[in-house]
Amino acid sequence: MNDFTDPTECLLRLHDEQFALEDYQGGVPRWCAGCGDNAILSAVQRLCRDENLRPEKTVFVSGIGCSSRFPHYMKTYGLHGIHGRALPLAEGIRMTRPDLDVFVNTGDGDCCSIGAAHWIHAIRYNMRMVVMLHDNRIYGLTKKQASPTSPIGLKSNTTPRGSWLDALNPLTVTLGVQNVSFVAQAVDWIPEQLYAILQAAYHHKGLAFVRILQRCTEWLPKLFDEAVRDPAHVQLLHHERGLSISPALAKIYPNRLEHDPRDINRAREIASETDPIPVGILYHNPDVPCYEDLRHHGLGQHTPERIRAGLEAEFDKFTIHPHTAAAAE
Amino acid sequence: MNEVVLTAESPARKAREPVVLSEHIIEVISDSGEGAQRCGQSLGAIAARSGNGVWTVEIIPAEIRPPARSVAGASGNRIRIGTHRITNGGGKTDLVVAFNEQVLLGRVHAGELKPGATILLEDMWRENRDPAIVEAYRRVHDQLIAAGYDVREIPMERECRKLVSDAKRGKNMFALGMICRIYSFSPEVAHDQIGRTFAKKGAKVIDQNVMLFDAGYAWAGENIDLHYMIPSSPAAGPQMVINGNQALALGVLASGMELCAMYPITPATSASHYLSDVFENVGGMVHQAEDEISAASFALGASYAGKCTVTITSGPGLSLKQEALGLAVMGEVPMVVIDVQRGGPSTGQPTKVEQGDMFSVMFGSHGDAPKVVMAPSTIEECFHSVITARRIAETFRMVVVILSDASLATSQQPVPRPEFDPAWVAAPLDLSPVGEGAKPYDWDAETGLSRRFIPGQPGGMFAMTGLAHDRASHVAYDPEINQTSLRARSLKLAALERTLRPPKVHGPEEGDLLVMGWGSTRGAIEEAVDGLIAEGHRVASVNLTFLQPMQPGLKEIMQRYRRVMTIEGNYSDDPADAIINADNRRYSHLAMLLRARTLVDVDCWSEVKGQPIKPDTIRSVMLERLKGDAS
Numbered sequence: 001m002n003d004f005t006d007p008t009e010c011l012l013r014l015h016d017e018q019f020a021l022e023d024y025q026g027g028v029p030r031w032c033a034g035c036g037d038n039a040i041l042s043a044v045q046r047l048c049r050d051e052n053l054r055p056e057k058t059v060f061v062s063g064i065g066c067s068s069r070f071p072h073y074m075k076t077y078g079l080h081g082i083h084g085r086a087l088p089l090a091e092g093i094r095m096t097r098p099d100l101d102v103f104v105n106t107g108d109g110d111c112c113s114i115g116a117a118h119w120i121h122a123i124r125y126n127m128r129m130v131v132m133l134h135d136n137r138i139y140g141l142t143k144k145q146a147s148p149t150s151p152i153g154l155k156s157n158t159t160p161r162g163s164w165l166d167a168l169n170p171l172t173v174t175l176g177v178q179n180v181s182f183v184a185q186a187v188d189w190i191p192e193q194l195y196a197i198l199q200a201a202y203h204h205k206g207l208a209f210v211r212i213l214q215r216c217t218e219w220l221p222k223l224f225d226e227a228v229r230d231p232a233h234v235q236l237l238h239h240e241r242g243l244s245i246s247p248a249l250a251k252i253y254p255n256r257l258e259h260d261p262r263d264i265n266r267a268r269e270i271a272s273e274t275d276p277i278p279v280g281i282l283y284h285n286p287d288v289p290c291y292e293d294l295r296h297h298g299l300g301q302h303t304p305e306r307i308r309a310g311l312e313a314e315f316d317k318f319t320i321h322p323h324t325a326a327a328a329e
Numbered sequence: 330m331n332e333v334v335l336t337a338e339s340p341a342r343k344a345r346e347p348v349v350l351s352e353h354i355i356e357v358i359s360d361s362g363e364g365a366q367r368c369g370q371s372l373g374a375i376a377a378r379s380g381n382g383v384w385t386v387e388i389i390p391a392e393i394r395p396p397a398r399s400v401a402g403a404s405g406n407r408i409r410i411g412t413h414r415i416t417n418g419g420g421k422t423d424l425v426v427a428f429n430e431q432v433l434l435g436r437v438h439a440g441e442l443k444p445g446a447t448i449l450l451e452d453m454w455r456e457n458r459d460p461a462i463v464e465a466y467r468r469v470h471d472q473l474i475a476a477g478y479d480v481r482e483i484p485m486e487r488e489c490r491k492l493v494s495d496a497k498r499g500k501n502m503f504a505l506g507m508i509c510r511i512y513s514f515s516p517e518v519a520h521d522q523i524g525r526t527f528a529k530k531g532a533k534v535i536d537q538n539v540m541l542f543d544a545g546y547a548w549a550g551e552n553i554d555l556h557y558m559i560p561s562s563p564a565a566g567p568q569m570v571i572n573g574n575q576a577l578a579l580g581v582l583a584s585g586m587e588l589c590a591m592y593p594i595t596p597a598t599s600a601s602h603y604l605s606d607v608f609e610n611v612g613g614m615v616h617q618a619e620d621e622i623s624a625a626s627f628a629l630g631a632s633y634a635g636k637c638t639v640t641i642t643s644g645p646g647l648s649l650k651q652e653a654l655g656l657a658v659m660g661e662v663p664m665v666v667i668d669v670q671r672g673g674p675s676t677g678q679p680t681k682v683e684q685g686d687m688f689s690v691m692f693g694s695h696g697d698a699p700k701v702v703m704a705p706s707t708i709e710e711c712f713h714s715v716i717t718a719r720r721i722a723e724t725f726r727m728v729v730v731i732l733s734d735a736s737l738a739t740s741q742q743p744v745p746r747p748e749f750d751p752a753w754v755a756a757p758l759d760l761s762p763v764g765e766g767a768k769p770y771d772w773d774a775e776t777g778l779s780r781r782f783i784p785g786q787p788g789g790m791f792a793m794t795g796l797a798h799d800r801a802s803h804v805a806y807d808p809e810i811n812q813t814s815l816r817a818r819s820l821k822l823a824a825l826e827r828t829l830r831p832p833k834v835h836g837p838e839e840g841d842l843l844v845m846g847w848g849s850t851r852g853a854i855e856e857a858v859d860g861l862i863a864e865g866h867r868v869a870s871v872n873l874t875f876l877q878p879m880q881p882g883l884k885e886i887m888q889r890y891r892r893v894m895t896i897e898g899n900y901s902d903d904p905a906d907a908i909i910n911a912d913n914r915r916y917s918h919l920a921m922l923l924r925a926r927t928l929v930d931v932d933c934w935s936e937v938k939g940q941p942i943k944p945d946t947i948r949s950v951m952l953e954r955l956k957g958d959a960s
């Protein structure tokens with residue numbers, strides 16, 4: 001149906017609000033000064049404004065952690081959930097309310113440790129949402145414990161003599177799951193690409209998984225120092241089907257790689273690189289079906305008449321036919 | 330009280346006129362996969378259609394494919410048939426049809442058979458090629474006779490083989506034919522029932538099954554000198570034969586909820602199986618999540634975003650859902666949780682009945698997390714409880730837990746067909762704007778109630794959080810806020826309690842002993858009470874549908890009886906145990922709650938044998954308490 005057949009509707013559209021940044025700014029962030037989460041918040045608020053998302057039609061869902069405070073700082077709807085469960089909470093919202101835009105903010109502990117089962121299954125469900133993994137490679141909120149993505153040997157409060165295990169790579173894990181449809185990596189200190197990646201993620205029809213390397217100035221102030229200071233440690237990905245790189249950015253980052261985001265094998269290779277850090281869209285397949293579309297038959301067309309008809313049909317199945325009636329049949 | 334006139338005439342005499350019985354309990358058991366279940370279900374349906382009261386209990390082995398001819402492998406049905414409405418599985422079995430002697434032995438060891446019960450036993454094992462089987466069969470057969478059972482060897486296999494090549498498929502219908510003949514059920518009703526049972530399989534299958542039924546019917550007429558008749562008293566309106574899990578699933582449909590998120594677990598799963606089959610017909614869906622944590626979170630997310638949702642589980646799954654339920658309580662998101670209880674703790678007895686989860690649903694999750702807890706006590710109540718739960722959940726912004734159990738889940742009974750009421754169904758989502766200055770937790774000073782904001786409502790934007798929060802859902806830093814918000818969430822239970830009526834007393838309004846119970850034990854308790862009343866005892870019972878909040882007026886009722894006790898299916902200490910005394914005795918759940926709430930010295934008796942508590946057992950317990958009273 002054409003939305004614009006009704007003239008009053010046209011008029012309404014004409015006067016549709018144009019939202020400003022302030023319309024998305026909720027509580028004053030309480031993150032530490034210099035925390036990478038601030039940069040992510042700014043990029044997201046800009047994205048909401050540029051896409052003119054209606055605040056009442058937008059939901060930010062999170063688990064628990066510093067990064068998971070995110071919904072409180074947005075002036076949209078939000079669900080600040082429980083540790084590790086942001087994804088299933090978001091899936092429930094997405095399933096019953098396809099009219100809402102759903103964003104998920106989750107930490108490396110939240111997503112890759114306590115919520116790891118949900119992470120894998122969320123990739124497989126491929127429900128439309130933007131998932132931002134705020135990967136500071138440490139537990140921030142609980143004061144410096146090793147996370148699954150902590151570099152091997154990292155000294156933390158639970159690994160005072162250095163962590164024992166090699167870091168889990170969220171990109172390769174995600175790229176190994178059936179139905180993966182969008183995987184990107186961003187860093188908080190290149191806001192231009194962070195924004196561009198989030199924008200591409202927003203437009204993806206499916207689950208867009210964006211790992212964002214995020215600085216925790218409080219517990220690991222030096223972890224990303226080298227990469228931040230020396231552009232040679234970053235490799236920008238570009239492609240006509242992916243992102244372009246502005247001349248200004250190109251001037252700073254000589255290390256660039258043309259990569260077709262349709263190529264999953266190459267994506268997996270790039271994902272295993274840790275130095276230089278690949279930044280951009282690693283994988284994008286717009287054709288993977290979304291669970292909510294597969295399951296949505298009739299959902300929302302739930303009228304009392306329909307329920308009654310369905311219920312009576314079920315009652316009929318169980319209704320017993322008394323002896324006399326049976327004999328008459 | 331249900332002692333049945335087994336020998337009004339000697340069964341040995343080939344009676345023309347059938348012996349009239351007020352009720353009988355019949356079992357059909359086989360190795361799993363041999364069709365005893367279907368035979369039993371069909372018998373239940375035939376009896377119900379004939380206007381008899383019926384209660385069918387599934388006999389389920391713990392393993393999917395237990396070894397053939399094993400004592401623990403009995404699979405089948407236990408059907409209690411009576412003249413009047415039947416509300417529970419009753420006492421011991423009067424007549425059993427067994428496809429082999431080993432499965433029968435399991436039932437004998439479990440003490441399920443009446444002394445002298447009739448046993449119709451497949452005799453093919455007597456001539457088995459394996460001498461060990463022959464030997465086992467003979468031994469058991471002789472033992473049973475020595476124990477006084479009325480054992481009749483039946484050549485079921487041989488008779489069926491005269492008609493079909495593979496007797497495994499169809500022996501159950503031969504057995505059904507025999508039973509219908511013995512109990513004077515009309516073959517026409519049985520034929521019609523067989524037609525309905527096999528409707529999907531086509532005329533050929535129906536005809537073959539009818540043929541086998543007729544053969545069994547005729548064979549019994551010629552060879553079995555038992556002839557009974559259980560008079561019926563036809564019900565007023567149309568009846569449906571369903572089990573408790575089907576009733577719960579139908580309740581979900583009727584409530585207008587649209588989404589059920591679950592993870593498979595016995596004995597809850599069959600409700601989700603059925604729901605998966607039919608929910609989409611009315612615009613709903615079942616989501617099988619990757620685990621229970623996810624199922625509860627998925628349901629919570631969907632509820633937060635719109636209509637109340639439901640999650641269905643059993644004990645271990647409930648444990649995993651607890652943290653999410655805490656978030657729902659904190660965020661005041663309506664949710665319905667169905668817990669079909671099984672034996673615990675841990676994996677416990679997955680297929681067996683127990684009432685052990687009352688405290689874990691009531692006090693589970695951490696901190697003070699008030700939830701509504703309801704316990705349907707009949708199959709009919711299973712249906713209506715879901716509708717009520719959804720309404721309470723949305724009105725009070727609360728989590729409502731429905732406690733069913735393995736017994737209700739698998740028992741079948743004719744229940745009155747409900748009349749659809751549009752008020753059952755949840756209202757459509759209201760996405761109208763939220764007024765200027767309105768807050769998502771604007772707790773009413775008296776009741777704690779507040780309007781829920783739903784994403785999509787302009788002006789209502791807020792971040793729901795599990796952190797302590799103020800009326801605006803801002804993270805609370807003010808020392809008063811936690812006090813205020815816990816008060817509000819607690820008051821909602823009191824507000825609900827104010828809308829409830831005192832429970833009805835079953836029996837005289839005052840007397841010597843009051844028995845209180847909840848959930849599936851109700852039928853057996855009331856039957857025991859009725860029997861004792863008929864014998865002149867001054868006893869009564871009360872069943873509690875609401876466990877949290879409790880219905881008003883309990884103390885006043887309790888004070889009208891000299892003694893009060895609960896009867897429950899959860900563990901409690903036996904005061905007779907050497908080291909148990911008044912200081913360390915653990916009471917059963919309801920007793921503990923009632924003692925705390927009313928300061929009445931409530932006694933209790935409970936049993937956790939994995940079987941529904943029998944009316945006779947309750948009767949003995951009550952008689953003993955009455956005796957204690959006299960001394």
Ligand SMILES: Cc1ncc(C[n+]2csc(CCOP(=O)(O)OP(=O)(O)O)c2C)c(N)n1
Binds near residue numbers: 065
């Ligand atoms: C069930 C549960 N276990 C543990 C915690 C404690 N906890 C809160 S946040 C957190 C880790 C946070 O780390 P991460 O997810 O990386 O987020 P960050 O703070 O680094 O952004 C932990 C262990 C909790 N809230 N809930």
Ligand code: SF4
Binds near residue numbers: 030032136140215
């Ligand atoms: S502790 Fe680290 S992650 Fe948390 S707010 Fe501070 S800088 Fe950010």
Ligand SMILES: [Mg+2]
Binds near residue numbers: 065107147
């Ligand atoms: Mg972290």
